Amino acid sequence: MTPSLALNLALALLLLGMAGWAVLVRSTQAAMIGFMVYGLLLTLVWTRLDGLDVALTEAAIGGGLTGFLLLGAAVRLRGVKCGVTTQAPSLATRILAALAASSVTLLLALAVLTLPSPAPSLAPAVAENLAMTQVGNPITAVLLAFRALDTLLETLVLVLAMLGIWSLADDHHWGGRPGFAIAHDASGILLYAVRILVPIGVVIGGYIFWIGADNPGGKFQGATLLAAMWLLLVLAGLRDAPTVSSQTLRLWIVLGPLVFIGVGLLGSWLAGSFLGYPQGYAKLMIVAVELALLPSLTLILGLLIMGTPKREIGR
Amino acid sequence: MNTATLFGLCASMLIGLGLYGLLTHPHPLRKILALNVIGSGIFLLFGAIAFRGAAAGMNADPVPQALLITGIVVAFSASALAVALLLRLFEVTGDVSLANEDPAARKDTSKDKPHD
Numbered sequence: 001m002t003p004s005l006a007l008n009l010a011l012a013l014l015l016l017g018m019a020g021w022a023v024l025v026r027s028t029q030a031a032m033i034g035f036m037v038y039g040l041l042l043t044l045v046w047t048r049l050d051g052l053d054v055a056l057t058e059a060a061i062g063g064g065l066t067g068f069l070l071l072g073a074a075v076r077l078r079g080v081k082c083g084v085t086t087q088a089p090s091l092a093t094r095i096l097a098a099l100a101a102s103s104v105t106l107l108l109a110l111a112v113l114t115l116p117s118p119a120p121s122l123a124p125a126v127a128e129n130l131a132m133t134q135v136g137n138p139i140t141a142v143l144l145a146f147r148a149l150d151t152l153l154e155t156l157v158l159v160l161a162m163l164g165i166w167s168l169a170d171d172h173h174w175g176g177r178p179g180f181a182i183a184h185d186a187s188g189i190l191l192y193a194v195r196i197l198v199p200i201g202v203v204i205g206g207y208i209f210w211i212g213a214d215n216p217g218g219k220f221q222g223a224t225l226l227a228a229m230w231l232l233l234v235l236a237g238l239r240d241a242p243t244v245s246s247q248t249l250r251l252w253i254v255l256g257p258l259v260f261i262g263v264g265l266l267g268s269w270l271a272g273s274f275l276g277y278p279q280g281y282a283k284l285m286i287v288a289v290e291l292a293l294l295p296s297l298t299l300i301l302g303l304l305i306m307g308t309p310k311r312e313i314g315r
Numbered sequence: 316m317n318t319a320t321l322f323g324l325c326a327s328m329l330i331g332l333g334l335y336g337l338l339t340h341p342h343p344l345r346k347i348l349a350l351n352v353i354g355s356g357i358f359l360l361f362g363a364i365a366f367r368g369a370a371a372g373m374n375a376d377p378v379p380q381a382l383l384i385t386g387i388v389v390a391f392s393a394s395a396l397a398v399a400l401l402l403r404l405f406e407v408t409g410d411v412s413l414a415n416e417d418p419a420a421r422k423d424t425s426k427d428k429p430h431d
Contacts, residue, residue, distance in 0.1 A: 004318075005316070005318075005321075008318055008321050008322070009321065012321055012322060012324075012325040015325060015329070016325060016328055016329065016332070019329050019332050019333070019352050020332060022348060022352065023332050023333065023335065023336035023340075023345075023348070023349055023352060024336070028342060028344060028345060031345060031348060032344075032348065035348055035351065035352075038352075038355075039355075042355055042359070045322060045325075045359065046362065048318060048322070049318065049319075049322060049362045049363065049365070049366045049375065050366060050369075050374035050375045051362055051365065051366075051375060051380050051383070053380060053381075053384060054358075054362060054380050054383050054384060054387070057383075057384045057387050057388070058355075058387060061387050061388055061391045062351075062355060062358075062387050062390075062391070065391055066351060066390075066391050066394055069391075069394060069395055069398055070344065070347065070348055070351075070394070070398065073344055073398045073401065073402060074344055076402060076405075077344060077401075077402075077405060077411060080405065080410065080411055088341060089338075089339050089341070093338075093339065094339055097334075097335050097338035097339050098335055100334065100338065101331040101332070101334040101335035101338070102331055104327075104330060104331050104334055105327045105328055105330060105331030106327075108326070108327035108330060108331075108360065109323075109324050109327040109328075112320060112323035112324055112326075112327060112360070112363070113320065113324075115323075115364065115367065119364070119367035119368045119376075120368065121367075121368030121369070121370040121371075121376045122368070122376055122377075122378040123368055123369065123370040123371045123373045123375075123376045123377060123378075124370050124371040126371070126373070126377050126378065127371035127372060127373065128371075138373060138377035139377050139380055139381045139384070141377075142377050142378050142380075142381035142382075143381045143384065143385070146378070147378070147381060147382070150381075150382065150385050151385065154385045154388055154389055157389050157392055158388065158389075158392050161392035161393065161395055161396045162392075164396050164399070165395065165396055165399040168399055168400065168403045218384075220384060220388055301391075304391070304392060304395040305395065307395075307398075307399050307402065308399050308402070308403060
């Protein structure tokens with residue numbers, strides 16, 4: 001057995017063990033913490049599959065923000081029994097569920113073992129056209145040039161999810177501040193950590209954003225880091241969560257999607273297709289879209305975590 | 316066994332594990348978590364397929380990898396909406412149960428809650 005295979009096997013076993021813990025353990029909070037560890041292990045797996053961009057996204061969003069979101073909800077729902085004893089599924093249900101789950105696994109495993117060889121790949125097509133986009137990172141080229149429509153729709157999905165969360169507010173809290181705020185005394189250890197962490201995090205977030213053109217990184221990973229720093233500031237009580245009816249906030253949120261759509265329309269005028277880039281201006285337009293998306297994504301990702309408005313305007 | 320097959324099989328097991336959790340856990344938050352395990356399994360399966368597509372000097376096919384980044388972000392926004400719905404359900408009913416309740420019994424429990 002080669003060292004590389006041994007490492008992969010160990011990672012796969014750890015990953016399965018951690019997923020098993022997160023799914024099966026009794027305590028909900030322990031499950032959520034297990035899920036965050038699972039996210040970190042998954043990040044390592046992505047580096048083994050040569051997906052450094054995916055690894056960064058998984059670390060930032062999959063494990064980080066999702067874990068934070070779930071753990072926060074678990075803490076808020078602590079002590080709620082949810083009729084666990086009365087609703088616990090019967091043994092027959094469990095056996096049926098296990099049978100259903102294992103047959104899905106078996107079918108998928110069969111599909112994995114019979115994948116066509118040689119594998120179909122779009123890599124040659126990307127390599128051939130990469131020079132036209134003037135960016136060095138093929139993933140960025142796919143996200144913002146070859147499949148830019150996907151990225152535009154993804155941004156719109158984020159905005160819609162945020163609107164959905166806002167619209168769950170009570171009538172008299174509509175447009176107010178999210179309930180996400182913890183008042184801490186100014187001497188807390190959190191405050192100290194935040195003062196040291198936030199400047200470093202902001203610099204790293206900006207760096208990951210900027211190198212995305214030619215190296216692993218990009219706007220989503222950078223924006224997630226910046227959003228995390230913003231959440232830290234709010235958690236430490238240094239900044240309050242924003243009033244969601246603020247016109248300035250809303251303007252920054254729609255800036256990214258609007259610039260993206262604007263560049264798309266410019267493409268249909270100058271290059272003959274929606275989101276097409278005129279010859280020689282691809283990099284300029286990609287950077288314009290990314291720069292406009294960064295503040296919007298930072299705000300949206302932060303607000304998705306902060307949740308539904310729970311305090312009236314001005315409070 | 317090569318890397319892609321190993322992690323492909325691992326992903327199949329993750330999907331099965333998540334599906335079992337989704338079907339058997341009564342707590343909605345655990346269902347959201349199980350759904351995320353299924354999602355990450357599907358992403359990993361797709362990533363293993365991308366790894367098989369290494370060609371033209373690239374270590375993996377960049378098109379599925381880019382779509383994976385989009386997928387992870389969309390999965391996060393869906394989880395955030397699901398958690399917000401759950402917290403709202405708790406706020407309104409004082410419980411997070413998804414079971415079909417007797418409507419009369421439900422009215423009684425909500426009477427002493429302040430209504431907006």
